Amino acid sequence: MRYFTKQQGQKEAVPVDLESLGQDRYRLTVNGKTFQVDALSVDQGTLSLLVDGQSYFVELQKFTAAVAKRGLCLLVHIG
Numbered sequence: 001m002r003y004f005t006k007q008q009g010q011k012e013a014v015p016v017d018l019e020s021l022g023q024d025r026y027r028l029t030v031n032g033k034t035f036q037v038d039a040l041s042v043d044q045g046t047l048s049l050l051v052d053g054q055s056y057f058v059e060l061q062k063f064t065a066a067v068a069k070r071g072l073c074l075l076v077h078i079g
Contacts, residue, residue, distance in 0.1 A: 045060045
């Protein structure tokens, strides 16, 4: 499935391809770079992701995701 995303302050949307590998595992390709992702739903609208060995906490809202890691937060618009 293909999505397009734009980080806060970014002018152009970036393509994001998501492919399920089964058992909460995914192949994620962002702007041509591929990552292996393990995803766990913490509760409705909240995910815990393990991306190439790095842990991320994601809160989803309609068309927006807040991605947090080590106290830093990145706001991503999804459309």
